[in-house]
Amino acid sequence: MDLEKESKAVDLSHHLSVVSRARKTSPLKGLQKYFVKPGMLSLAGGLPSPAYFPFSSISADVLVTESFAVVPDEQSSTFSWFWKLFGSGPSTKEKTTTVTIPKYPTNPGDINLAAALQYGAAVAQTPLQEFIKNFVTQVYQPAYDDFSVLIHTGNTDGWNRIVATLCNPGEGVLTEEWTYPSAMSAMAPYGINPVPIAMDSQGMRADSLNTLLSEWDEEARHMKRPHVMYIVPVGQNPKGTTMGVARKKEIYEICVKYDIIIAEDDPYYFLQMGLFVPKGERSMSAIASTSTQKDEVQEYIASLEPSFLRYDYEGRVIRLDTFSKTIAPGSRLGWFTCNPLFAERLERQGETSTQAPCGFGQSLITRALLHWKYEGYIRWLRGLGAEYEIRRNFFIDCLAEEFLLQKGVGTSGVWRGCNVYRASAKNKKQLMQEKYAVERDTMFSFIPPTAGMFVWMKLHLENHPSFAQEDGETLEMKLWTQVAEAGVLFGPGWMFAPDAFSTSVMEENEVGHFRISFSNSEFADLKKAVTIFGRVIREFFAKA
Numbered sequence: 001m002d003l004e005k006e007s008k009a010v011d012l013s014h015h016l017s018v019v020s021r022a023r024k025t026s027p028l029k030g031l032q033k034y035f036v037k038p039g040m041l042s043l044a045g046g047l048p049s050p051a052y053f054p055f056s057s058i059s060a061d062v063l064v065t066e067s068f069a070v071v072p073d074e075q076s077s078t079f080s081w082f083w084k085l086f087g088s089g090p091s092t093k094e095k096t097t098t099v100t101i102p103k104y105p106t107n108p109g110d111i112n113l114a115a116a117l118q119y120g121a122a123v124a125q126t127p128l129q130e131f132i133k134n135f136v137t138q139v140y141q142p143a144y145d146d147f148s149v150l151i152h153t154g155n156t157d158g159w160n161r162i163v164a165t166l167c168n169p170g171e172g173v174l175t176e177e178w179t180y181p182s183a184m185s186a187m188a189p190y191g192i193n194p195v196p197i198a199m200d201s202q203g204m205r206a207d208s209l210n211t212l213l214s215e216w217d218e219e220a221r222h223m224k225r226p227h228v229m230y231i232v233p234v235g236q237n238p239k240g241t242t243m244g245v246a247r248k249k250e251i252y253e254i255c256v257k258y259d260i261i262i263a264e265d266d267p268y269y270f271l272q273m274g275l276f277v278p279k280g281e282r283s284m285s286a287i288a289s290t291s292t293q294k295d296e297v298q299e300y301i302a303s304l305e306p307s308f309l310r311y312d313y314e315g316r317v318i319r320l321d322t323f324s325k326t327i328a329p330g331s332r333l334g335w336f337t338c339n340p341l342f343a344e345r346l347e348r349q350g351e352t353s354t355q356a357p358c359g360f361g362q363s364l365i366t367r368a369l370l371h372w373k374y375e376g377y378i379r380w381l382r383g384l385g386a387e388y389e390i391r392r393n394f395f396i397d398c399l400a401e402e403f404l405l406q407k408g409v410g411t412s413g414v415w416r417g418c419n420v421y422r423a424s425a426k427n428k429k430q431l432m433q434e435k436y437a438v439e440r441d442t443m444f445s446f447i448p449p450t451a452g453m454f455v456w457m458k459l460h461l462e463n464h465p466s467f468a469q470e471d472g473e474t475l476e477m478k479l480w481t482q483v484a485e486a487g488v489l490f491g492p493g494w495m496f497a498p499d500a501f502s503t504s505v506m507e508e509n510e511v512g513h514f515r516i517s518f519s520n521s522e523f524a525d526l527k528k529a530v531t532i533f534g535r536v537i538r539e540f541f542a543k544a
Contacts, residue, residue: 008146009315009339015227015261016345020165023348050114056103058113058360061096062368065376068383072390099367111366116359122350123151128366134374136309136337139301143313148343152350153332153357155265155320159230160186161336161346161353162263162318167192172226174212174260175498176204177414178456178513180237183230183265184498194498195226201410201417203236203243206250213258228261234305235268235452238496238515239414242272242305242450252311264308264319268452270326270381272304273389275419276448278407279397297378315339323365325453326381331361388453388519391526395455395518396448398527399423402534403443410447415458418447422460425538443541444514453519459493459512464541476512479540486536488529491515 105112111127123129132149136142152158167173169191175184177196184194198208216225231251233243243251255262308317315338322334336346356362369377399405403423410418424441446457461467461475480492493513518526 007144009144009341011341012261012314012316012339013341015166015259017164017166017168019168020345020349023345025348025351047119050103050118053103053113053117055113055117057100058363059098059100060364060368061098062371063380064095064097065372065379066383067095067380068387070379070382070386072386072393097371099364099371101363101367111363111370113359113363116363118359120356120359122347122355125362125366127370128362131366131369131374132335135377138374140307140309140319140337142309142337143311144315144339146340147309147315147337148340150336150338150343150346150350151357151362152320152334152336152346153354154324154329154334155267155322156182156186157332157354158320158322158334158336159183159263159265161349162228162320163187163190163192164349165342165345166228166261170223171228172221172223174209174226174229174231176231176236176239177498178236178238178496179230179498180232180265181495193223196498199236199239199241199414201241202247203233203239203241204231204247204251206247206254209251210254213254213260225258227259228263229255230263230265232265232268233308234266235271235449235454237268237452238454238491238493238513239456240447240449240452240454241418244305248306248308249311252308252317255316256314260316262308262312262317264317266307266319267322267325269304269307269321271385271388271453272451273385273392274450276392276396276450279393279400282393297375300378300382309337315342318342326384327365327368331358331365333357333361333365391518391523392449392455394523395516395526395530396421398530399446402426402530404441415445415447420445420447443537453517454491455516455518457490457493457514457516459514461512479537480514482540483533483536486532488532488536491517 101111101113101116103113105114109126111125116125128151129149132151136147136149152161163173163186167187167190170193172193172195173187175194175196177199179194179196187194195212197212198205213225218224233248235242252262254260307319309319318336318338320334320336323331324334327333336343338346350356372380399421404426405421405423408420408422410416410420422442422445424443442460442463444457444459446455449455459476459479464475466475476493480490483490491514493515494511496513496515521529
């Protein structure tokens with residue numbers, strides 16, 4: 001396809017749901033264009049006077065963009081918990097600058113509380129809207145030029161809006177065979193069914209997608225062929241894999257062929273960290289760079305796996321971005337990137353639901369971004385990615401200290417093509433001392449994530465002494481409960497199945513998983529959690 005010939009999104013209005021087609025501009029919001037007209041004396045809306053807002057200004061101390069190294073410094077990060085505990089050391093002296101947002105602007109067009117805390121349109125404040133549009137243009141580089149960006153209150157809200165805008169009751173949505181449970185919960189009340197697609201080392205498999213769509217039997221499945229896909233291509237949740245360029249192009253062309261809209265949920269995009277390298281093989285030396293800041297920004301963007309937007313010459317991708325993983329979840333702020341038609345329909349929905357995001361959060365994030373500027377925000381994102389890489393490495397290093405890890409390559413199911421580490425007891429002497437004995441040693445295996453915040457662990461329940469008498473789900477929850485009662489909480493694997501009552505595309509031995517987060521706990525707590533887990537799982541696999 002010659003992308004140079006495609007400059008505008010194609011007409012995809014036939015994808016709109018019945019509810020979305022019926023949605024009109026909110027009567028009060030329809031007056032918005034007059035509210036902003038210079039000199040207008042507005043007596044129409046029920047707007048409280050800014051004079052009665054009890055905030056004259058709000059200020060925040062914002063970390064400098066160079067707060068974290070772009071090259072992982074494992075030693076300083078690993079021991080930061082120690083300095084925090086005893087209240088001394090360099091990690092307690094954060095470098096910040098103060099930003100202030102006044103109620104009334106000094107210059108017209110500046111961000112201000114009088115506007116931010118007022119009722120407003122279901123779009124971003126102008127400075128934020130402009131920043132996001134520029135960011136999307138430079139980072140994601142959409143393949144058509146009339147794309148729109150629209151604010152929302154986080155990706156969960158964004159996906160809810162997409163479901164209501166595109167899907168009708170009884171329809172199906174294409175998903176990965178393991179996926180984000182809240183996204184599936186959002187569909188359930190509408191009677192919209194997940195249709196899982198097999199996965200491998202890069203996430204959703206293009207061949208499985210093509211086969212399912214080409215062989216779709218409406219009568220046998222009791223529903224029309226799905227026209228919407230929900231996918232997490234980077235830091236796939238829960239598996240942690242990252243989809244490459246060739247696979248994305250392949251999936252996109254299949255979606256063009258079968259007229260599928262792609263909802264690209266990508267909260268972990270800037271937490272790409274590459275393949276895991278064992279501790280003994282890791283280099284701690286950083287190479288000095290002589291590149292200019294502009295060159296470094298371009299090199300960093302080029303190092304990331306591109307978004308589906310890069311290849312979206314028809315405007316059939318709705319990308320979901322969020323500040324939750326890069327600034328703060330409590331800000332409840334993110335945005336859509338999509339074609340103008342979908343943006344207009346999503347905006348209409350926002351007018352009668354969330355309206356605009358919280359003015360406090362929007363103001364503070366906007367002020368921080370304008371203070372940092374585009375290059376500064378990119379620098380901040382690079383530092384975050386390095387920090388989460390350190391956390392991933394540390395957690396897996398803890399597993400390597402607690403268990404005997406053997407590396408291999410998966411050959412079937414969701415593990416196909418993945419670097420898989422199989423875990424067994426550290427040594428036979430330990431087994432005998434603790435009176436543990438299993439005929440086959442492997443207790444679990446996992447894939448080191450290439451992005452995101454989670455390790456997806458498969459339990460080898462077939463090696464459990466009671467496997468022949470109990471089903472996998474029962475054993476999974478027994479172990480999960482024992483680990484929780486010992487003081488460590490994991491995400492039970494069953495909840496990440498698109499349909500908790502169906503494993504139609506999964507192999508029989510795919511039951512029994514944990515999703516483990518390394519993103520939040522202090523390093524000492526991560527190590528303690530692994531030690532506790534090691535004790536519990538060895539006991540669990542022991543013969544009576």
